[in-house]
Amino acid sequence: xxxxxxxxxxxxxxxxxxxxxxxxxxxxxxxxxxxxxxxxxxxxxxxxxxxxxxxxxxxxxxxxxxxxxxxxxxxxxxxxxxxxxxxxxxxxxxxxxxxxxxxxxxxxxxxxxxxxxxxxxxxxxxxxxxxxxxxxxxxxxxxxxxxxxxxxxxxxxxxxxxxxxxxxxxxxxxxxxxxxxxxxxxxxxxxxxxxxxxxxxxxxxxxxxxxxxxxxxxxxxxxxxxx
Numbered sequence: 001x002x003x004x005x006x007x008x009x010x011x012x013x014x015x016x017x018x019x020x021x022x023x024x025x026x027x028x029x030x031x032x033x034x035x036x037x038x039x040x041x042x043x044x045x046x047x048x049x050x051x052x053x054x055x056x057x058x059x060x061x062x063x064x065x066x067x068x069x070x071x072x073x074x075x076x077x078x079x080x081x082x083x084x085x086x087x088x089x090x091x092x093x094x095x096x097x098x099x100x101x102x103x104x105x106x107x108x109x110x111x112x113x114x115x116x117x118x119x120x121x122x123x124x125x126x127x128x129x130x131x132x133x134x135x136x137x138x139x140x141x142x143x144x145x146x147x148x149x150x151x152x153x154x155x156x157x158x159x160x161x162x163x164x165x166x167x168x169x170x171x172x173x174x175x176x177x178x179x180x181x182x183x184x185x186x187x188x189x190x191x192x193x194x195x196x197x198x199x200x201x202x203x204x205x206x207x208x209x210x211x212x213x214x215x216x217x218x219x220x221x222x223x224x225x226x227x
Contacts, residue, residue, distance in 0.1 A: 006036040006104065015044035019062045020213065028069045028097070036100040038127075042120065043091050050075045051090045068209050071095045074106040074125065081111055084119050092120055104128050136186035143184050151179040 009027055013019050031037035046052040047059035050073050055063070066073065074094040081092035094106060106125035116122045155175045162168055 006038065006100070007031055008038045009040070011039055011041040013041060013043050013045070013062070015058075019043070019045065019058060019065055025065075028065075028071075031097055031099075032069055033098055036104055037095075037097040038100055038104075038106070039095040040123075041093050041095060043093050045091060046089065049073055050093045051078045064213055066095065068206065068213060070098050070206075072097075072100075072105070074109050076109040077111070079111040081121050081123060082119055083121065092123060094123070094125065136188055138180065138184040138186050140184055145183075148179050148183050151182060152176070155179065 007027070011021075011024055013021065013024070027037070027039075043050075043059075043062055045058040045062045046054060046056040047063055048055050049059075049063055049066070052059070065071075072095070074096055075090070078090070080088040081090050082088070094109060096105060104127045107128050109125040110123065112122040112124055114122055152175065155178075159171070162171075
């Protein structure tokens with residue numbers, strides 16, 4: 001794991017309140033695309049996304065929030081997480097955001113048989129190890145191509161063709177990389193943060209989606225925010 005802070009939160013989404021709890025949404029916004037976030041939530045919602053047989057209205061609302069903030073559900077399997085004499089259902093879920101999915105995605109998620117002395121069962125998982133990806137690149141700006149050409153000519157001045165074209169091609173690439181290493185040696189560079197395919201247009205569309213979801217919950221508040 002790297003030195004970045006990983007945020008972990010336990011959230012109870014009260015069945016009598018909206019799934020878009022203010023503090024919960026603020027946490028998602030704070031970590032959005034920047035900091036790894038792992039949320040253990042009592043969702044009080046049904047969705048096939050986390051193993052329920054059907055999706056209810058509350059589940060649809062939570063799915064919208066998950067889509068809005070590019071979250072992933074780490075739940076695996078179909079074992080119930082909540083069990084009483086009246087109902088057996090999966091309502092306890094683990095959510096992770098993109099930075100977590102990209103490096104620390106929970107592995108081996110499972111419901112434990114250990115007695116929890118609650119209607120809710122324990123669940124556990126292991127975090128994947130974060131390994132900083134190291135890429136070697138060449139900076140070809142300002143390269144002395146004349147020196148490169150001279151080096152290639154010198155290397156091939158005494159080149160003898162073999163009976164195998166494959167051998168000759170391998171030899172060519174070996175000389176090519178050797179000369180490139182002299183004028184533009186490969187250096188380690190850190191990968192770019194976030195997703196390479198994400199664009200400003202998608203960010204704008206996501207903000208519009210957030211506003212629509214807010215309007216759905218509170219039209220007056222959304223109208224004030226859009227001014």
